[in-house]
Amino acid sequence: MNKNWMQRQRLLGYFFIGPNMLGVLLFFILPAIYSLYLVFTDYKFMNPAMNFVGLDNIKRLLQDDIFYISLKNTIIFLLAVPVSIGLAFIVAVILNQSVYLKKLLRALYFMPYITSGVAIAFVWMLLFQPNQGPINGFLRAIGISNPPGWLSTVETSMYAIDIIWIWFMLGYNMIIYLAALQEISGELLEAAKIDGAKRIQLIRSIVWPLVSPTTFLLLITGMIMTIKTFGIVQAITQGGPGNSTTILSLYVYQNAFRYYEMGYAATLSWALFALIMIITLIQWWGQKRWVHY
Numbered sequence: 001m002n003k004n005w006m007q008r009q010r011l012l013g014y015f016f017i018g019p020n021m022l023g024v025l026l027f028f029i030l031p032a033i034y035s036l037y038l039v040f041t042d043y044k045f046m047n048p049a050m051n052f053v054g055l056d057n058i059k060r061l062l063q064d065d066i067f068y069i070s071l072k073n074t075i076i077f078l079l080a081v082p083v084s085i086g087l088a089f090i091v092a093v094i095l096n097q098s099v100y101l102k103k104l105l106r107a108l109y110f111m112p113y114i115t116s117g118v119a120i121a122f123v124w125m126l127l128f129q130p131n132q133g134p135i136n137g138f139l140r141a142i143g144i145s146n147p148p149g150w151l152s153t154v155e156t157s158m159y160a161i162d163i164i165w166i167w168f169m170l171g172y173n174m175i176i177y178l179a180a181l182q183e184i185s186g187e188l189l190e191a192a193k194i195d196g197a198k199r200i201q202l203i204r205s206i207v208w209p210l211v212s213p214t215t216f217l218l219l220i221t222g223m224i225m226t227i228k229t230f231g232i233v234q235a236i237t238q239g240g241p242g243n244s245t246t247i248l249s250l251y252v253y254q255n256a257f258r259y260y261e262m263g264y265a266a267t268l269s270w271a272l273f274a275l276i277m278i279i280t281l282i283q284w285w286g287q288k289r290w291v292h293y
Helices: 002-038 056-062 065-078 080-095 102-114 117-127 134-141 157-181 186-194 199-210 212-228 231-236 248-257 262-290
Strands: none
Touching: 002 262, 056 262, 065 080, 065 157, 065 212, 065 248, 065 262, 080 102, 080 157, 080 199, 080 212, 102 157, 117 134, 117 157, 117 231, 157 212, 157 231, 186 199, 199 212, 212 248, 212 262, 231 248, 248 262
C-alpha cells in the first residue's frame, strides 16, 4: 500500500513538471543543439541551401576584428555590474534606516528597472546630447569648458553606456539588498554597538559579510544578464559610433537578423555562451574566499 502510494506521488510529480520540462526541451535544449549544428554550416536565413563548411566559421571568428572589438566592449560593459552592486549596497543601507520618505525613495530607485527600454534610451540620448544636453550644460556651468562627447565619440561612448546600465540596475540590486538587510538580527548589531563598534565597523565587519551570499547572487545574475542584453545598446547607439558600443550579444543579433548569416551568428552565440561559462566558473571558484554562509 505504501509502495503504491509512493508510485502515485512520483507519477503526480512527473505530471506537474512535465509541461515545464517539455517547454525546456522544445525551446531551449533542441534549439541549442540545432545552433551547434549551424556552427558547421553556411546557412543563411531564407536560403534553403545549407552546406557543411567544417571549421570555417570558427576560423572566421578568430580572424574577425569586430569580434575582438565586441569582446573588449563586453568586458568594459561588465564593469558596470560591480559598480552598480556597490552603489546599491550603500543606498540600501541608507534606506534601511529611519529616513524621511524612504518608501517613496525606494520606489523611485526601483522605477528605472521596470521602465521601457525605448523610453530609457530616448531620455539618456537627450541627457547625453553633447551640445545642448543638461549633463554637459552642468559641466560647463562648473567650469569644464570641453566636456565629454559621451555617446557621440568613440572614446567615451562605451563608458556612457556603462553609466546608463549602472543607473538601470541600481534599483533592482537595492531591493534585493534591502530584503537581505532586514534579515540581519537587530540583537547582533546592538551587541556590537555595546562592544564599541562604530557605524563603519558595523557595516564593514558585520553587515557586509552577512549579506555576502546576496552579493554573490547579484554578481552571478548581473553578469549573465549584462552579457546577454543588447536591447538598450541597440536602441541608443545601434553599436556605433564606429562599432565602439558593439557588444558581443549585439554582434550576434546583427549577424543573425541584419546580415542573415545564421551559421556565423550561431558561432558567435556559442562564443558568448563560453564567455558566460568562464565568468560563472571563475565566480564560483572565487566565492569560497569571500562568501560567508
